[in-house]
Amino acid sequence: MDEKKGAYKFGEIEKKWQAYWQANKTFRAADCDYSKEKFYVLDMFPYPSGEGLHVGHPEGYTASDIVARYKRMKGFNVLHPMGWDAFGLPAEQYAVQTGTHPAQTTQKNIDNMRRQIKSLGFSYDWDREIATTDPDYFRWTQWIFLKFFNSYFDEDEQKAKPIEQLPLPEGLSEKDRYEYINSRRLAYEAQAPVNWCPALGTVLANEEVVGGVSERGGHPVIRKPMRQWMLRIMKYCERLLAGLDELDWPESIKKLQTDWIGKSIGADVDFRVDGHDVTIRVFTTRPDTLFGATYMVMAPEHPLADVITTDECKKAVKEYRKIAAGKSDLDRTDLAKEKTGQPTGAYAINPVNGEKIPIWISDYVLISYGTGAIMAVPAHDERDFEFATKFELPIIPVVEPDDAAEAEKVRAGQLCFAGDGTAINSGEFNGLRTAEFKQKITHWLEEREQGAEAVNYKLRDWLFSRQRYWGEPFPLVHTRDGRIVALTEDALPLELPKVDNYKPSGTGESPLANSGEWLDVKLPDGTKGRRETNTMPQWAGSCWYYLRYTDPRNNDSICDIQKENYWMPVDLYIGGAEHAVLHLLYARFWHMLLYDLGYVSTPEPFQKLVNQGMILGQDSQKMSKSRGNVINPDKVIADYGADSMRLYEMFMGPLEATKPWNMQGVEGVHRFLGKTWRMTVDESSGRLAEAVQESDADEQTARLLHQTIKKVGSDIEQLAFNTAISQMMIFVNHLSKLPIRPKSVVEKFILVLAPFAPHIAEELWAKLGHSKTLAYEPWPQFDPELAKEKEVELAVQVMGKIRDKIVVSADATEEDIKQKALSSEKVIAAMAGKKPKRVIVIKSRLVNIVI
RNA sequence: GGCCGAGUGGCGGAAUGGCAGACGCUGGGGACUUAAAAUCCCCUGCCCGAACGGGCGUGUGGGUUCGACUCCCACCUCGGCUACCA
Numbered sequence: 001m002d003e004k005k006g007a008y009k010f011g012e013i014e015k016k017w018q019a020y021w022q023a024n025k026t027f028r029a030a031d032c033d034y035s036k037e038k039f040y041v042l043d044m045f046p047y048p049s050g051e052g053l054h055v056g057h058p059e060g061y062t063a064s065d066i067v068a069r070y071k072r073m074k075g076f077n078v079l080h081p082m083g084w085d086a087f088g089l090p091a092e093q094y095a096v097q098t099g100t101h102p103a104q105t106t107q108k109n110i111d112n113m114r115r116q117i118k119s120l121g122f123s124y125d126w127d128r129e130i131a132t133t134d135p136d137y138f139r140w141t142q143w144i145f146l147k148f149f150n151s152y153f154d155e156d157e158q159k160a161k162p163i164e165q166l167p168l169p170e171g172l173s174e175k176d177r178y179e180y181i182n183s184r185r186l187a188y189e190a191q192a193p194v195n196w197c198p199a200l201g202t203v204l205a206n207e208e209v210v211g212g213v214s215e216r217g218g219h220p221v222i223r224k225p226m227r228q229w230m231l232r233i234m235k236y237c238e239r240l241l242a243g244l245d246e247l248d249w250p251e252s253i254k255k256l257q258t259d260w261i262g263k264s265i266g267a268d269v270d271f272r273v274d275g276h277d278v279t280i281r282v283f284t285t286r287p288d289t290l291f292g293a294t295y296m297v298m299a300p301e302h303p304l305a306d307v308i309t310t311d312e313c314k315k316a317v318k319e320y321r322k323i324a325a326g327k328s329d330l331d332r333t334d335l336a337k338e339k340t341g342q343p344t345g346a347y348a349i350n351p352v353n354g355e356k357i358p359i360w361i362s363d364y365v366l367i368s369y370g371t372g373a374i375m376a377v378p379a380h381d382e383r384d385f386e387f388a389t390k391f392e393l394p395i396i397p398v399v400e401p402d403d404a405a406e407a408e409k410v411r412a413g414q415l416c417f418a419g420d421g422t423a424i425n426s427g428e429f430n431g432l433r434t435a436e437f438k439q440k441i442t443h444w445l446e447e448r449e450q451g452a453e454a455v456n457y458k459l460r461d462w463l464f465s466r467q468r469y470w471g472e473p474f475p476l477v478h479t480r481d482g483r484i485v486a487l488t489e490d491a492l493p494l495e496l497p498k499v500d501n502y503k504p505s506g507t508g509e510s511p512l513a514n515s516g517e518w519l520d521v522k523l524p525d526g527t528k529g530r531r532e533t534n535t536m537p538q539w540a541g542s543c544w545y546y547l548r549y550t551d552p553r554n555n556d557s558i559c560d561i562q563k564e565n566y567w568m569p570v571d572l573y574i575g576g577a578e579h580a581v582l583h584l585l586y587a588r589f590w591h592m593l594l595y596d597l598g599y600v601s602t603p604e605p606f607q608k609l610v611n612q613g614m615i616l617g618q619d620s621q622k623m624s625k626s627r628g629n630v631i632n633p634d635k636v637i638a639d640y641g642a643d644s645m646r647l648y649e650m651f652m653g654p655l656e657a658t659k660p661w662n663m664q665g666v667e668g669v670h671r672f673l674g675k676t677w678r679m680t681v682d683e684s685s686g687r688l689a690e691a692v693q694e695s696d697a698d699e700q701t702a703r704l705l706h707q708t709i710k711k712v713g714s715d716i717e718q719l720a721f722n723t724a725i726s727q728m729m730i731f732v733n734h735l736s737k738l739p740i741r742p743k744s745v746v747e748k749f750i751l752v753l754a755p756f757a758p759h760i761a762e763e764l765w766a767k768l769g770h771s772k773t774l775a776y777e778p779w780p781q782f783d784p785e786l787a788k789e790k791e792v793e794l795a796v797q798v799m800g801k802i803r804d805k806i807v808v809s810a811d812a813t814e815e816d817i818k819q820k821a822l823s824s825e826k827v828i829a830a831m832a833g834k835k836p837k838r839v840i841v842i843k844s845r846l847v848n849i850v851i
Numbered sequence: 852g853g854c855c856g857a858g859u860g861g862c863g864g865a866a867u868g869g870c871a872g873a874c875g876c877u878g879g880g881g882a883c884u885u886a887a888a889a890u891c892c893c894c895u896g897c898c899c900g901a902a903c904g905g906g907c908g909u910g911u912g913g914g915u916u917c918g919a920c921u922c923c924c925a926c927c928u929c930g931g932c933u934a935c936c937a
Binding site for chain 1 (some may be wrong): 865870924931
């Protein structure tokens, strides 16, 4: 078999151009080039796993690369970087098993994934590559942590300020002063529950707990309070909510963040406890149902539970609290299970009517939300209704629904109604509508100092420490006299110690607690102390990496403010929807702090966000090893080439959609590239095809070319890559049939193809006689006049049914079209002698005759 | 349970108020070839019909409109996320 000299040899071509781009630094982004408009297009950087790339990664990366390449051709100065979110559990677990340092594993995985990513020909500026595990990078992650530690939140101005500016009350002792300041830092220590596995003697990350037991070994996991570092994200709830309005993000993601923050407005109400000098505060969004409160529930962890429980109930309550403490989160929230609880024997006094109501403890009330206690209104709350039904507690309806049938059931205590209605059984408030009642009763409570309007958020302060080795160490020292001292900025980076053993310490502390002399510190003033042994969570590094790309080698600051000012914000951010809440919320939070302190110039980091959809296996199931339906990108690239891979990923369907892989589809786009090749190159000689000549395009070809330039350009702007590719296929199908293919037409098409399939485009561009890369060739202009059809075919409907088609010139008047349509024989027949009542003419579409 | 998204040929999808099924895959037929691969050409939603042609058709039922895959209401199914937040 003769190997054709000029066949489309994608392997060689792709290697050649990747080497060219690398050697010429083709995609290096120039900082602060004010002669061009900037465009920052960012991918969510990957965790460098041992599995390497899966086909989901290149989906987003190809989309962003097409935009980056297109924008360069449109004259933009494009920043398109890539890096590695390289701290994380798998490398550490591997270290525990094998003793290999996680840094080694990480480096190996990065090298492999970099090779894979490069083999797809993405136009990243590799000079800006970063890894979160690099001390030159995490030095600044630690630096930002110090900013949190050394800042407080000014409530009046609703912004963070340096801790030195914190106004101090007069006359504080040194100790009080220290505590006053500490209690206001944006990074603070607190006791918080962690997933403790007694059998393994370690704390587990949430993802290591599956179904309430440890992923490894299946041992029970309980919640145990431990000393933790927290970040005061709650201070930013309002700004995190308000900022969403300005962002060009999918509405569904904005809603997810809004719901995650979970703002609700209601009232705090104080209930006196009968026979005790204490009050229990509850939060409710329905103060209008106070008259229907028939009991009260406290979370098992509530600090007053011990105080108020009567002697008769002590034993049962103690037992219940013990069981609750041993339950995992999952057990507690399992809806299938029945509600449980114990009476404390104590009674609370309802402030609106003086009624005595029993106080229970139950784990359906969470200590972490609101005040950790509720007033239960079974008639109007599903959970209370279920609980009251089980424990035979009274149900008093106080809101009457508007629907009469519903109202009857509610009155009979048979139906729980949580909507708005009219007040009943509520004394002087009877007859009020829900909204008005809420206002009045809140005011009433305020007057008597038994309650007040209150706002609550679901979002908790961010538990920021992990009991792990492979993370950023906290730049903090615990002194022997019990103080916490931050390292100075010039002491950064604080690197991880070398350890022999990556196993957890067994005390619940991180493996760093075993790391000998690293732990002992002598501060510059001579004070001795022990280093903080927790490390930061994986989110830390990804909270600000987009900033580092603007100035990745800066040794004096996170990034130069002028460069930051030039490049930020990110104009287009593409990544998976699984980061809709956590990463995107945490990154916005960090950005706000840096904004408050003047280190960045924009209030929000990511202007436009797009989520790529999931790619399923050929069997339309989620790809997984166990199903054996995983597609290996290396294999696809070896068999069909990177350009085919890129093209197929985009041709499968809309970017945001979930869609199944299909190898035959890859062959389809591969055929298209082969056709494009043969349209331009003579396969036997490898030279330009003879049909490609200097000549003018015929009218139809010119029209199709201009339509293609127009459609592909606008489709890229809308990220509708599948339809752009389909248009290019139509074009190639047409042009390759022509015996003479005007060179200028071929050239323009190659430029249009280039963002999608850059290797073959570069090669063909060279064959067409150009000596340098097409990466910065201007995007071809289309002429709207040339793109217009001369004649259009219109459908003619009679009463909405198509009866004939007519061809008219594109500039025919409505009257011309009407005449032509009405004179059609088929139309006349269909009208069966009736007179047209109305004739609707939609130019270039159709005519509808109403009779 | 809640929220979000999606239901269109044998398959991925296109059309978001104006000719449903572009483009690709699959399947069928043909050309080229000693033969095969590759390539090229034609056909390919369903039903009736020899054909011309006709009828039906975008998850289901209703509605708005001259006209609905597209807008509104109700329901069904599938997928993703979430989990007692008072």
